[in-house]
Amino acid sequence: MDEGPTARILYTTCPESLDISTYPDQFPLVFCVGKLDVLSFSCWDRFEGRMFEIWEGLKAAFWLIVMFDAELWEISLRSLRVTLTALLIASVIAIPLGTYLALQRFRYRRFVISMINALMGLPPVVVGLVVYLLLSRSGPFGVLNLLFTPTAMIIAQVIIITPVIVSIAHQSMRELWAEYHDLLISLNTSKRQRVLTLVKDGRRNLLTAALAGFGRAIGEVGAIMIVGGNIDHVTRVLTTAIALETGKGDFALALGLGCVLIGIAIIVNITIHTLSQTEREGRW
Amino acid sequence: MNALFPLELRQVVVRRRTKRVIGPVDLILNPQGPTIIIGPNGSGKTTLLRVMHGIERINAGQVIWAKDDPAKHAFVFQSPIMMRRSVAENLAYPLRLAKLSAAAINTDVDHWLSRIGLDAVRDNPATRLSGGERQKLAIARALVCKPEVLFLDEPCANLDGYATRDIEVLLQEAAAAGTRLVMATHNMGQARRLAQDLVFMLDGKVHETGPAAQVFAAPQTDALAAFLRGDIVP
Ligand SMILES: Nc1ncnc2c1ncn2[C@@H]1O[C@H](COP(=O)(O)OP(=O)(O)OP(=O)(O)O)[C@@H](O)[C@H]1O
Ligand SMILES: [Mg+2]
Numbered sequence: 001m002d003e004g005p006t007a008r009i010l011y012t013t014c015p016e017s018l019d020i021s022t023y024p025d026q027f028p029l030v031f032c033v034g035k036l037d038v039l040s041f042s043c044w045d046r047f048e049g050r051m052f053e054i055w056e057g058l059k060a061a062f063w064l065i066v067m068f069d070a071e072l073w074e075i076s077l078r079s080l081r082v083t084l085t086a087l088l089i090a091s092v093i094a095i096p097l098g099t100y101l102a103l104q105r106f107r108y109r110r111f112v113i114s115m116i117n118a119l120m121g122l123p124p125v126v127v128g129l130v131v132y133l134l135l136s137r138s139g140p141f142g143v144l145n146l147l148f149t150p151t152a153m154i155i156a157q158v159i160i161i162t163p164v165i166v167s168i169a170h171q172s173m174r175e176l177w178a179e180y181h182d183l184l185i186s187l188n189t190s191k192r193q194r195v196l197t198l199v200k201d202g203r204r205n206l207l208t209a210a211l212a213g214f215g216r217a218i219g220e221v222g223a224i225m226i227v228g229g230n231i232d233h234v235t236r237v238l239t240t241a242i243a244l245e246t247g248k249g250d251f252a253l254a255l256g257l258g259c260v261l262i263g264i265a266i267i268v269n270i271t272i273h274t275l276s277q278t279e280r281e282g283r284w
Numbered sequence: 285m286n287a288l289f290p291l292e293l294r295q296v297v298v299r300r301r302t303k304r305v306i307g308p309v310d311l312i313l314n315p316q317g318p319t320i321i322i323g324p325n326g327s328g329k330t331t332l333l334r335v336m337h338g339i340e341r342i343n344a345g346q347v348i349w350a351k352d353d354p355a356k357h358a359f360v361f362q363s364p365i366m367m368r369r370s371v372a373e374n375l376a377y378p379l380r381l382a383k384l385s386a387a388a389i390n391t392d393v394d395h396w397l398s399r400i401g402l403d404a405v406r407d408n409p410a411t412r413l414s415g416g417e418r419q420k421l422a423i424a425r426a427l428v429c430k431p432e433v434l435f436l437d438e439p440c441a442n443l444d445g446y447a448t449r450d451i452e453v454l455l456q457e458a459a460a461a462g463t464r465l466v467m468a469t470h471n472m473g474q475a476r477r478l479a480q481d482l483v484f485m486l487d488g489k490v491h492e493t494g495p496a497a498q499v500f501a502a503p504q505t506d507a508l509a510a511f512l513r514g515d516i517v518p
Contacts, residue, residue: 176368183365185339187378188354197377201368 053251061256069256076260079237082150082224083217086157090217091210094162098169098209099195099202103177113170119163124156128223131156135227148229153237156223161213168212172205173198207276211269218265238264286464287351288432289315291336296345298331306331306488308345313481318455318465320475320496323485324511329468330362332485333435336466358431362438364422366410371402374410374421378429396424400454416447423451427458434458436467440474452477472512476500484508 064072101113133139135147135155146152176198184194199206221239228235230244238261245254290312297307306328313319313336321329334340335347337359367374372393379389397403400420405413410421419439426434436455440448452474459465469475475482479496484507492499492508503509510516 180365180367182339182359182361183367186337186357186359186361187381188357189381193381197367 054255057252057255058259060252061259064253064256065260072253072256072260074233075236075238075241075257076264078150078235079218079239079261080264082153082237083157083214086154086161086217087210087214089154090158090162090165090213093158094165094213095169095199095206095209096195098166099173099198101166101170102173103181103194103198104191116163116166116170120167122160122163123222124160124220125222125226127156127159128226131159131223131227147227148231148235150228150235152227153224153235156227157217157220160220160223161217164216165209165213168209169206172209173202176202176205204276207272211272214268215265218261218268286315286432286462288349288353288356289313289464290350292346292348293335294346294348296335296347297343298335298340299343304488306335306485307343309335309490311483311490311493313464313466315464317480318459318467318478319481319483320479321466321468321483321485322470322472322475322511323491327485328488329485330437331488332483333359333437333466333468337435353432355429356432358426358429358434360419360422360426360434360436360439362441364418366413366418366421369410370407371410371413371421372397372406375425375428378425382429392428396428400424400450416443419443419447419451420454423454427454427463430461431463433464433466436465438468438470440469440471448474472514484511486511 063069101109101116131152132147134141135144135152136142137147146155180198180201184197189197219239221243224235224237225240225243228237228240230236230240236244238257242254242257242261245251245257292313293309293311295308295310297309298305309332321332323329331340335342337357338347338354339359367377369377375393375396376389379392384392393406394403397406400423402413402417402421405417410418413421423436423439434455439455440451443451448471455465455467455478465478467478476496479500482492482494482496482499483490484492484499484505486507492503492505494504499508500512503512
């Protein structure tokens, strides 16, 4: 009996599997499966079916992307718009706050910092639920009619990522403040000047903090599903669309969306890092 | 000539966590300088300078300036603090705080960079400078705003003879231009070269003080005599 791994072409135009040696480089997707005999036939078929779906999905995804599919385009842009807006708002709140917490001593400072660290772990679904209750018709902000709008999704994302950015920003600003403390005190700087100096000289670290927030927001699904409602052409974004398409069994579209999501995350990271390094002069 | 002085310390005590770091200290610094503070490690030189500069909280006593104007103070720390910016931007920082015009800032920065011989590396990160270059930059950064009093905490520690001489020339020029120097040092040669007044710190207290010529020639206490001879002070 053959004990070694058996190479099989899992997806071919004909339904049966073929020996790899027959078609040396004709099919790109090849899986090595050890001890093929232990897989029962039905299990094997399902496995093969899934592989088929993934392959089909990747192919479909590829075409959706290269053909600039209108729906995919729309959803992706909405995702970016919602997340970048949330990121901007959260950064404007979080970066000065994190810096301030790093250099200002006050009575409940430790308590505030541990609260913020705790808020970092806030489950998005719970945030979604609370925002939903606040914005729903009978809630305190019901009159604003914000539920199931992109604005509601932005609000939820701001709540989710602000603590993340504050916490990371605070951490790195504290190190910088320890470095600069004596100099800035000695130069008789005002509070405002200290914050501005720390933000300026620590901008690289702050950028990392913001990117962590971006990563969390762009991939978030629980909260925006609840407050946005995943309404076609209104509040559907990449993550909620993936959830929907997966549920419907349309793996091709789901995978296509997934690829775009990953692509956006990578491109945004690279872009921001490249931009920040154009003015690079040293290791900071 | 120097409106900020005389400076008087009255019964100043600094305590940190049950330990008395310095004090009680009584000391008068008159308008002529420089004043050099000497003493063994841990005797409180740094703390005394920080108290005078007003960046160390005191637990008792008073620090009385003839005219108190923190904007006219400058301080060079024992280990120079380099901002994460270029050499030129480090120099420009106090000028920017003082809201000078861009043209005035440029002129001053250019002048000081060539004065300390760092114009070739003006756009390099200051954190990449050598120890001696950092010290020079820190001193230039303290001098750009033309302070009336400059505190220096061992500015020549770890520097070779050439760098030390450069810095002493820089300091003498500043003194001639009207900046009152107050400096801690472990370098007895430097103390002899620069000092007008000498303050000998021991165990958190001013053990002996007086005009440098007199104190060097005839120390009144055994501890200072031993310290000047280079013996280990108990
Ligand atoms: N915040 C503080 N908490 C506790 N101890 C302190 C504090 N600041 C200073 N000390 C102690 O006070 C003493 C004097 O310190 P200081 O730095 O003034 O000495 P120094 O004369 O400058 O020494 P060196 O020559 O080594 O620079 C030291 O023993 C130091 O450990
Ligand atoms: Mg010291």
